[in-house]
Amino acid sequence: MHEVAADEIHGYEPHLTPELAGAAFYPQDCQVQPMLMAAHLLRLAREHGACVRTGTTVTGFLRDGDRVTGVRTDRGDISAGHVVNAAGTWAGEMAALAGVDVPVLPRRGFILVTEPLPPTVFHKVYAGEYVASTQSSDEGLQTSTVIEGTRAGTVLIGSSRERVGFDRTVSLPALREIARKALALYPSLAPVALMRTYLGFRPYCPDHLPVIGTDPRAPGLAHVAGHEGAGIGLSVGSAKLLVEAMTGATPTIDITPFRPERFSLQEVS
Structure with a gap:
């Protein structure tokens, strides 16, 4: 500058x-054109084996005890080793289905x-x-x-x-x-x-920080959301941070300020 x-x-x-x-x-x-970038990322995801199910509504989560093991949808259940809540503006509603508070x-x-x-x-x-x-x-x-x-x-x-x-x-x-x-x-x-x-x-998000990381309140569930207007620019970097958290890799930066459970900790304190 x-x-x-x-x-x-x-x-x-x-x-x-x-x-x-x-x-x-x-x-x-x-600057990037958000729709073109989103389409490009989607194309790359498919090339790496992702299956995209459009017109499918998540209605709940599958559980094995406390652990999240998949999602329940209006078109059937989908089991998964990990579930990532990347629902954007609807991420708060998605988290609520899992019984955790993420106030997006x-x-x-x-x-x-x-x-x-x-x-x-x-x-x-x-x-x-x-x-x-x-x-x-x-x-x-x-x-x-x-x-x-x-x-x-x-x-x-x-x-x-x-x-x-x-x-x-x-x-x-x-x-x-x-x-x-x-x-x-x-x-x-x-x-x-x-x-x-x-x-x-x-x-x-009320504290103006995104939510990035695994959720200890619901093992098997992770979140990446709450970037407000900066999401398209921070998407790839946020995905990298989330993968590091999910795999136990050495973090590029400290994501403690972004941890999903921070809002519950504030309420307790």
């Missing part, structure tokens, strides 16, 4: 407002998509308040500007966070606030038409 003086900002982003006092540039930052909660967010434009946004641009917004525990609406151009010429504009369960209602107040803050950074977007908006649910 290096600091960018006010008179240098337009060398990076010529359409940013001239009222900024400075910026920070992260030259190693990069949905945190709704909206994105605005503009019409295709000539090159306008050349980097992914975050407002300075972005980190504070992501680390907020407030259930109400939080907004902080993130703007990114795409190869197709559209501009993606975010972001918002609010804990409203799985409510898929479009929130006009949230969209207006996202647009208002975006125009403060990029006034040139004011006449641009929006093509659409979409929403999603981030897997949020």
Whole structure:
């Protein structure tokens, strides 16, 4: 990271407002297209022998005493030496089926998509308040500007966070606030038409850390979830950490802060 003086900002982003006092540039930052990356990982998994069962709902867990030995589904039972809960926003509900508390909660967010434009946004641009917004525990609406151009010429504009369960209602107040803050950074977007908006649910943990590791409360069960908006970027690294924990390999890093049972320990203490 290096600091960018006010008179240098337009060398990076010529359409940013001239009222900024400075910026920070992260030259190693990069982006991935989540659907393409997910499809690639799925293809690799199949090449290594994975069997993917779509349209199958897990309804419970198989047990041998306290040990989890598989899953019960609406299409039959599946036995396994290990069961991994990687259910994203639904990981908390999946853990509850196993009788353990892993409080992964949905945190709704909206994105605005503009019409295709000539090159306008050349980097992914975050407002300075972005980190504070992501680390907020407030259930109400939080907004902080993130703007990114795409190869197709559209501009993606975010972001918002609010804990409203799985409510898929479009929130006009949230969209207006996202647009208002975006125009403060990029006034040139004011006449641009929006093509659409979409929403999603981030897997949020109350302490803002993911859940990675085996679960001593339910031997045979492991979790990897709760990364909120960073899951696609951290997916491969998280999988490596989980495999190390499950196989007893020397850990790349200490994953104690991510242990699944930490929430139960907090309640006891």
